[in-house]
Amino acid sequence: MEAAATQCLFKPKDYASDQEVKWCPGCGDYAIINAVQKAFSELNLKKEKVAIISGIGCSSRFPYYMDTYGFHTIHGRPAAVATGVKLANPELSVWMISGDGDSLAIGGNHFIHAVRRNININLILFNNEIYGLTKGQYSPTSERGKITKSSPFGTVESPFSVGELVLGAQGQFYARVPDTDVKLMTQVIIEAEKHQGLSLVEVLQNCVIFNDKTHAEITNKENKANNQLILEHGKPMLFGENNNKGIRLNGLELEVVTIGENGITESDILVHDATTKSNVLHNMLIQMKLPEFPIAMGVIRNTEASVFDKEFTAQITNQQETSKLKSLDDLFLSGNTFTIKD
Amino acid sequence: MEAAATQCLFKPKDYASDQEVKWCPGCGDYAIINAVQKAFSELNLKKEKVAIISGIGCSSRFPYYMDTYGFHTIHGRPAAVATGVKLANPELSVWMISGDGDSLAIGGNHFIHAVRRNININLILFNNEIYGLTKGQYSPTSERGKITKSSPFGTVESPFSVGELVLGAQGQFYARVPDTDVKLMTQVIIEAEKHQGLSLVEVLQNCVIFNDKTHAEITNKENKANNQLILEHGKPMLFGENNNKGIRLNGLELEVVTIGENGITESDILVHDATTKSNVLHNMLIQMKLPEFPIAMGVIRNTEASVFDKEFTAQITNQQETSKLKSLDDLFLSGNTFTIKD
Amino acid sequence: MDKSKTILDSVVIKFAGDSGDGMQLAGTLFTDTTAVLGNAIATFPDFPSEIRAPQGTVAGVSGFQIHFGSSGVHSPGDAPDVLVAMNPAALKANLHNLKPACIILVDIDSFGKKDIEKAGFTDNPLTDNTLSDYKVIEGPITSLTKAALADLGLDNKSADRCKNMFTLGMVFWLFSEPLEQTIQFFEQKFKKNPVIGQANILALKSGYNYALTIEAVKTSFTILPAKKASGTYRNITGNQATAWGFMAAAKKAGKPLFLGSYPITPATDIMHELTKHKWAGAKVFQAEDEIAGICSAIGAAFAGNIAITTTSGPGMALKTEAIGLAIMTELPIVIVNVQRGGPSTGLPTKTEQSDLMQAVWGRNGESPIVVISASTPADCFDWAFEATRIALEHMTPVILLTESYLGNGAEPWKIKTLSDLPQIKPLTLDAFDADWKPYKRDEAKLARKWVAPGIEGLQHRIGGLEKDAQTGNVSHNPQNHGVMVDIRKEKVARVANFIPDQKYKGKDAKKLLVVGWGGQFGILFGAVNDLQKEGKYIAFTHFNYINPLPKNTAEIFAKFDKILVCELNSGQFANYLRATLPQFKYEQFNKVQGLPFKISELKNKFNELLEEK
Amino acid sequence: MDKSKTILDSVVIKFAGDSGDGMQLAGTLFTDTTAVLGNAIATFPDFPSEIRAPQGTVAGVSGFQIHFGSSGVHSPGDAPDVLVAMNPAALKANLHNLKPACIILVDIDSFGKKDIEKAGFTDNPLTDNTLSDYKVIEGPITSLTKAALADLGLDNKSADRCKNMFTLGMVFWLFSEPLEQTIQFFEQKFKKNPVIGQANILALKSGYNYALTIEAVKTSFTILPAKKASGTYRNITGNQATAWGFMAAAKKAGKPLFLGSYPITPATDIMHELTKHKWAGAKVFQAEDEIAGICSAIGAAFAGNIAITTTSGPGMALKTEAIGLAIMTELPIVIVNVQRGGPSTGLPTKTEQSDLMQAVWGRNGESPIVVISASTPADCFDWAFEATRIALEHMTPVILLTESYLGNGAEPWKIKTLSDLPQIKPLTLDAFDADWKPYKRDEAKLARKWVAPGIEGLQHRIGGLEKDAQTGNVSHNPQNHGVMVDIRKEKVARVANFIPDQKYKGKDAKKLLVVGWGGQFGILFGAVNDLQKEGKYIAFTHFNYINPLPKNTAEIFAKFDKILVCELNSGQFANYLRATLPQFKYEQFNKVQGLPFKISELKNKFNELLEEK
Ligand SMILES: Cc1ncc(C[n+]2csc(CCOP(=O)(O)OP(=O)(O)O)c2C)c(N)n1
Ligand SMILES: Cc1ncc(C[n+]2csc(CCOP(=O)(O)OP(=O)(O)O)c2C)c(N)n1
Ligand code: SF4
Ligand code: SF4
Numbered sequence A, B: 001m002e003a004a005a006t007q008c009l010f011k012p013k014d015y016a017s018d019q020e021v022k023w024c025p026g027c028g029d030y031a032i033i034n035a036v037q038k039a040f041s042e043l044n045l046k047k048e049k050v051a052i053i054s055g056i057g058c059s060s061r062f063p064y065y066m067d068t069y070g071f072h073t074i075h076g077r078p079a080a081v082a083t084g085v086k087l088a089n090p091e092l093s094v095w096m097i098s099g100d101g102d103s104l105a106i107g108g109n110h111f112i113h114a115v116r117r118n119i120n121i122n123l124i125l126f127n128n129e130i131y132g133l134t135k136g137q138y139s140p141t142s143e144r145g146k147i148t149k150s151s152p153f154g155t156v157e158s159p160f161s162v163g164e165l166v167l168g169a170q171g172q173f174y175a176r177v178p179d180t181d182v183k184l185m186t187q188v189i190i191e192a193e194k195h196q197g198l199s200l201v202e203v204l205q206n207c208v209i210f211n212d213k214t215h216a217e218i219t220n221k222e223n224k225a226n227n228q229l230i231l232e233h234g235k236p237m238l239f240g241e242n243n244n245k246g247i248r249l250n251g252l253e254l255e256v257v258t259i260g261e262n263g264i265t266e267s268d269i270l271v272h273d274a275t276t277k278s279n280v281l282h283n284m285l286i287q288m289k290l291p292e293f294p295i296a297m298g299v300i301r302n303t304e305a306s307v308f309d310k311e312f313t314a315q316i317t318n319q320q321e322t323s324k325l326k327s328l329d330d331l332f333l334s335g336n337t338f339t340i341k342d
Numbered sequence C, D: 001m002d003k004s005k006t007i008l009d010s011v012v013i014k015f016a017g018d019s020g021d022g023m024q025l026a027g028t029l030f031t032d033t034t035a036v037l038g039n040a041i042a043t044f045p046d047f048p049s050e051i052r053a054p055q056g057t058v059a060g061v062s063g064f065q066i067h068f069g070s071s072g073v074h075s076p077g078d079a080p081d082v083l084v085a086m087n088p089a090a091l092k093a094n095l096h097n098l099k100p101a102c103i104i105l106v107d108i109d110s111f112g113k114k115d116i117e118k119a120g121f122t123d124n125p126l127t128d129n130t131l132s133d134y135k136v137i138e139g140p141i142t143s144l145t146k147a148a149l150a151d152l153g154l155d156n157k158s159a160d161r162c163k164n165m166f167t168l169g170m171v172f173w174l175f176s177e178p179l180e181q182t183i184q185f186f187e188q189k190f191k192k193n194p195v196i197g198q199a200n201i202l203a204l205k206s207g208y209n210y211a212l213t214i215e216a217v218k219t220s221f222t223i224l225p226a227k228k229a230s231g232t233y234r235n236i237t238g239n240q241a242t243a244w245g246f247m248a249a250a251k252k253a254g255k256p257l258f259l260g261s262y263p264i265t266p267a268t269d270i271m272h273e274l275t276k277h278k279w280a281g282a283k284v285f286q287a288e289d290e291i292a293g294i295c296s297a298i299g300a301a302f303a304g305n306i307a308i309t310t311t312s313g314p315g316m317a318l319k320t321e322a323i324g325l326a327i328m329t330e331l332p333i334v335i336v337n338v339q340r341g342g343p344s345t346g347l348p349t350k351t352e353q354s355d356l357m358q359a360v361w362g363r364n365g366e367s368p369i370v371v372i373s374a375s376t377p378a379d380c381f382d383w384a385f386e387a388t389r390i391a392l393e394h395m396t397p398v399i400l401l402t403e404s405y406l407g408n409g410a411e412p413w414k415i416k417t418l419s420d421l422p423q424i425k426p427l428t429l430d431a432f433d434a435d436w437k438p439y440k441r442d443e444a445k446l447a448r449k450w451v452a453p454g455i456e457g458l459q460h461r462i463g464g465l466e467k468d469a470q471t472g473n474v475s476h477n478p479q480n481h482g483v484m485v486d487i488r489k490e491k492v493a494r495v496a497n498f499i500p501d502q503k504y505k506g507k508d509a510k511k512l513l514v515v516g517w518g519g520q521f522g523i524l525f526g527a528v529n530d531l532q533k534e535g536k537y538i539a540f541t542h543f544n545y546i547n548p549l550p551k552n553t554a555e556i557f558a559k560f561d562k563i564l565v566c567e568l569n570s571g572q573f574a575n576y577l578r579a580t581l582p583q584f585k586y587e588q589f590n591k592v593q594g595l596p597f598k599i600s601e602l603k604n605k606f607n608e609l610l611e612e613k
């Protein structure tokens, strides 16, 4: 139960509920909730206008810790529940919180359909490449060969690439961020809320207990300048300790070049356009892998397209305005009827 | 019940079962079963080594009509059942028959996971862009705005593009064929069987009853030369009535050019490479749409990658060879035991 | 020419032909006309699961049976008085089940040698003695239809398609029924394609005239209108009535209606119907599967909409887990299961009542839920309305069981106006209230309040983990779990305090109580009624409220020597009663053939029990 | 220093601490040692559903209870004789449930002011009178552990982690048990990280010595070995025993073993166990969800493997539809449900028996299935074996119900060798046979033959639509459907002809029959046993075969005045019995708190019924 909200702006901590946060000490989920609270505060979201829907998993305990409306549903189904929430009340700011198991194993179908429909929901995917809550089995994002409780001899499956799957399902917004960069996370989450349609934020999240340091090569302080390319719309794709490395297009392939070497200048470097309809370059950016490439971070794709809940509602409004039927009584009495008199 | 098979080669009709085929007269499914029987015959498949697994839908009645082992399972789940069949007996040639509803609506999750795992199954997707068996509701591949029994005012959803979804799920083999071209279908099905890993054949299939002529613009005799680009590995991407139109790469975009116009020669035309690891160009080919482009047909992607059932089995064999445990008695008596004497 | 007329109480007609022969349309149009004439009617469509099953085979026969009359119409009838057989297969499929002296109307054009063989006859049944007990009307229907339409310039196929209307015209003549309404239907329907409309109308008229010309049977029949309560009626199928009931409930509750559903036979028509009525604000979401169907409904309920999901057996199975979530979060949703033949994919187009156990008990954990069922096509309206009322006023998911037999069947519905219907009072809280807690309950019903997102200060979280009995916060406390298990059970049990008493028919009959539930109402009623008229000591009680049972159920059962539970399964309601009211002994009469009961087989069973000592 | 020793029959110890304190490991190691000493044991791990629930809170307490002794060990015990409380929260969580004069071992280092408040105490329970009835052993365990390990150069956290072993050392001293086995465990486990191994060993020894030094309690205890049947034993959990039972069954049936599963608490360990044994050919497929888990198993069964799927409540719900397919296609699969607290996500780490109805009846259509249940951790081996035998020899899916309480609990298992076990004879057909038809059956069992793809000439098709009783081709024939519904039912019923008779204990007791099923066997047995020793007229029968029931069940029930069904749910087996054997009256004793029964509460109930007239 909550005290009535006041008119003034909310501080990040105002979005915290009275429930004790129960993630393991050191879990990457803490950073994510911080970023979300910061973003909500910057967006000045009214708590009562927010509905946070999650599935089952460590990550999915998230709604309990937020002083908004929240629903901790069942494993794999938050996208379907969130779809119902949004269609029932399009005024709400609907957030879906989910794990790599929740959204990509059992929930894969609802996930790709929510993406395809481009319903206006913000989906934060906590990708720790493991099933945390069930104590450490491999997930559909675990790298091939990974040794876990359910793969004592290493997995023999190729993982999904979240971004590629999203784009393959006609996704219009995809961002990737490490849990170590709260600032970037906050920005990206703000962008996600602003985007109309399904906004997918993949967070590379660390599970200290069952998959510690999976993302370390990318996120480590020592490596991050060289191993992350932080994309900004309209900015050249530069990275590296001295910000002098960049991405260049060579035919149908990307390559890493260094400004000042071999006559390369900034004008050779690609400028990021998140808003272009074509997903060809977005896909290429998503596919960049260590060690040849840095990992692309930030908002990779952010395009406008028809928004499902908007059109769904508009069709109803349109019928309400144009139909000859105005009441159920009209309907019941339409067509062939017959009357029996006493 | 079947007579014992003889040693000689099978004719296409030898693969037909004794059950009456019950599709509507004029249904595109007839052409597909013909192509499959032709392909089986050319591949000289032994009937008893073939298992055909389907879900539910008009298309999924397919196994009943084939004199092989067959399983008409439940709606949306054939990929999961087929995975069990293949892992249980990797010697079998496993075929999955499914519809756009079966594989992309209810069965979407098993579909993308089978693709991701690259299990050695041939999946023929009958894409009639409608739910046939339930009498005509829109499917996840129905075009936006489509009027059907369940969308009397037109759909407000964007469809999946099968090929894009397959590639987004790490697919290694994707082919597209119209049901009107039995010869091409037969070739493609043969290629699918030869490919190791999941082979996806999307057939643009006509449902005469509930979605007649959906693919007509592509498949009509009058249009097909201009509206289809039939890809062959190692061949230039030429099409058109006079086979003088072609696809050229222009930056990150494809364009249609005419040989002989504006100085274009055959050397400007892209040569199809189905086997290249990169899916960038494959994706661009899949994305080509009328009226600007012809629709790409044939085997678009055909790449080698680890095959799930092979590695799954190899891991077991490896353990059998290397483990110190040799019998269950060894296992039961290993570790801490204690003995009570009389 | 005048025809002598026989006035009948009621008649059963069956239209039978190939799947492509348009028998469902002919039957429906006949039903519409006869309904408008004020007859009591009951219909039973019966078709193969293939879209166009192989032409000319028995497996491909599509049938539409209609029973109509002035009285005694409680069911679509055991067997036809008049059979329309468009081809040998249609004849073959129905030969084993005809009333003595049945009239058989056949299209002799379709009785070629090949057709006869395809149907599985060795000889021509029209010329050997097969039909000697029946009155056969032979008409060259196909050729006459073509001839009649010759001037319209139609292609062969389109002309051929009109033969069902030629036939219908003949049937209309037989029963002295007017053509006007059917003509209007075609004028309306083919506004954009008037040639086809005209062709059908012409065929209809030609058939009528042909029958008149040949004086098809010596007498033709007239059925007087039924003595029905005065009022305005329309013909309605169970699925349509279900959809309309929900729309009415939403209006009377003042909340938007949301349906999340995935197509499945025979439930899809509810979705088809609702989606037409976006003008009334109906939000219809065709989900990617049944799980998304119910989950979207749960989300919509959480967000304050009246949320429904519709399905049939296998889809119901898939919804099992999510129903548990609705039970745990105590959200008001209605789950409709239009039952069909099972198990598994089973017999998708056939009727059965075999999902009762699944509804009552088929979930993990202690998961009590309200289960109710409809009993006639038209009362699907009332039970959809009542299901919604219970869900909203008791904050609980409700399962509504109907059947293929109801969903596809039709009967006249005495039209209700919105003002006839009671208000529904959802337990919403619409503004901040400092005393509120998410799982605080009202005393009478043990229901919690419905608080949709949007209200300042009432933010809260719900979920599938066990929750504290007051705050709704996650609780792993053992005692609290025990308390919550009991509360959930008692909340459902208390619905019994807010429903009417169970009734029974047959005051002085102490010997045998016939117990029914669901869609077999009319047939059971008819059978019992017949025996009551014969003066037998037999009574009848029919359940619509399954869980909880009406409070006076035991009281009624106690009055009788024998209790016979009749259902289209292997004894599920009987077993449920044994578990719920174990003090009584229950006899069973069951049929699991994908078909409704026959009045005759019921009467045999009843008589058997009545004669036993 | 010599210590005086008390010899005891049996003792209950509970290790309790924070989720991170390693209580499960301490408990398991203690169990292993005491098992090897030949004691009878029963264990009960009990932990929160969070991975690391908040430190220092009652919600975060993880417990491991073990009952061991020479006799009378039928359950993990109602309440501990010895409580190890690593912090105030662990004390708080257990205070309400201690034996009088219980020994409480606490780490005083963790009784700071903040810790005490976090646990919800107002004052320090060690210094106010809270514990005056108990014998408290206070040890500065954290600081002593650190001191003991000072020389190893470990970081603080790693040193801290060894305090569970310090504590375990103290407990070993208390019960005069040797350290060797635990030392070996650490040497083995930390081969690659010997410092950590040494640290644990050092902590263990230091704890032992510390207890000895302070003479922790005046007397220390000795438990004599149990009088068990001679043979070689090992300690085993229910989940491990289940996995091994399947492996043994596969060997004895001569077919490869396939598991399709998706992780879910508390069933996942079966998969973890099986996947280790690829050397034995076990094919373990971690599917994308539970539906794919069972569907892959169905596919594997079709292809001739012994196919299993394992899950718990919500996952079971998801498998509902596919179970129907296995019933329809009559393929041999085993579905294991390790039950947990429901409904919905419920209480994932707690035990319950509330999925019985779901197992027996929770599907669409008439879908009979064999249901059996295990009753102790070790006999999960036998019931997994038996489930497989029935599936293969009767060509039917089988549901095996176990419980969290069994799956995680452990007891000594008298090791079986493969030669001890009977052969399983699957109904395979391995070569062409002109007489064979896909749905032709043997007369005794009504089972069809198992024909896997690969055999020339036996190509055939199966599926979820109703099928012809002989050919297995799709059939929409109503009579055939009726026949098939009956055959499927009768096939399951006939399993009763191939299972042993039900037994009961308590020959001359006509007054009260206690009926149990599943994992509460030991506790129920213990409670009845106690009263029988007191000379009360009470008997006990425990069911492992649920559907069908053993043939002599009614015969046994008929011998008694009262039948009391005891189960961890609201009365599901009782309701099932009412439906199945309605001629008897069933009383109920139920508990739905996520916890096993207590012997004391059972005895109270039994006495109450015995005293009633
Ligand atoms: C129907 C169902 N199946 C399985 C589970 C068990 N389960 C709970 S969470 C989970 C996976 C968690 O992984 P992920 O979604 O990646 O979340 P994380 O814990 O890693 O944040 C599983 C398998 C369940 N609760 N319900
Ligand atoms: C669990 C379940 N849900 C729904 C259905 C109903 N159903 C049968 S087939 C089908 C869709 C068929 O569409 P598609 O897969 O495209 O096959 P098509 O008939 O077009 O070949 C549906 C919704 C079912 N049989 N089972
Ligand atoms: S198990 Fe992993 S993901 Fe879960 S709370 Fe702990 S650290 Fe976080
Ligand atoms: S309904 Fe459509 S897809 Fe189905 S059999 Fe007929 S034509 Fe083919």
Ligand SMILES: [Mg+2]
Pocket (backbone or CB within 6 Å): A057, A099, A100, A101, A126, A127, A128, A129, A130, A131, A132, A139
């Ligand atoms: Mg995860």
Ligand SMILES: [Mg+2]
Pocket (backbone or CB within 6 Å): B057, B099, B100, B101, B126, B127, B128, B129, B130, B131, B132, B139
């Ligand atoms: Mg389709």
